[in-house]
Amino acid sequence: QVQLVESGGGLVQSGGSLTLSCAASITNFADYAMGWYRQAPGKRRELIARINKLGYRYYPQNPGERLDISRDITKKTVYLQMNNLKPEDTAVYYCHAMDTGLWGQGTQVTVSS
Numbered sequence: 001q002v003q004l005v006e007s008g009g010g011l012v013q014s015g016g017s018l019t020l021s022c023a024a025s026i027t028n029f030a031d032y033a034m035g036w037y038r039q040a041p042g043k044r045r046e047l048i049a050r051i052n053k054l055g056y057r058y059y060p061q062n063p064g065e066r067l068d069i070s071r072d073i074t075k076k077t078v079y080l081q082m083n084n085l086k087p088e089d090t091a092v093y094y095c096h097a098m099d100t101g102l103w104g105q106g107t108q109v110t111v112s113s
Contacts, residue, residue: 002026002102004095009107010087016111020080022095022104029076033098036069036080036090038109049080050098085111 007042007066008020034050038046049069050058057069068081078095095104 004097004102004104006093006095006104006107008069009109010033011110011112014086014099014113015038016085017081017083018085020082020093020095020107022078022080024076024078024095025095026076026097026102032067032100034071034078035096035098036078038089038093039089039094039106040091043091045094046075051054051078082109085109087111087113101111 003021003025006020008018009016012018020036024087032054033050035047035050037047047060049067051069052073059067066083069077069078080093082089090109092106092108094106096102
């Protein structure tokens with residue numbers, strides 16, 4: 001079954017860090033660009049990080065060193081390291097295989113002040 005499964009979310013204090021993981025059960029994983037999105041309550045889902053098949057990273061919101069997307073091709077897993085988290089980072093975070101209809105179920109990240 002083709003799927004993406006996120007993990008690593010949880011409750012963290014402001015200034016803390018989390019690493020999200022997305023395990024992909026898709027063939028030719030290395031050929032896909034992968035993205036992390038988030039959706040805060042009452043807001044639209046937004047792209048926050050993307051890594052293409054060549055390993056190039058893109059962060060549309062210019063988060064500086066607060067976000068780092070990476071992948072392990074052998075494990076078919078994409079990661080999102082999040083640092084210096086703020087309450088406004090509270091959202092459900094989703095993994096997406098770009099240019100496909102494949103999404104994970106989401107993982108909740110809650111940052112307390």
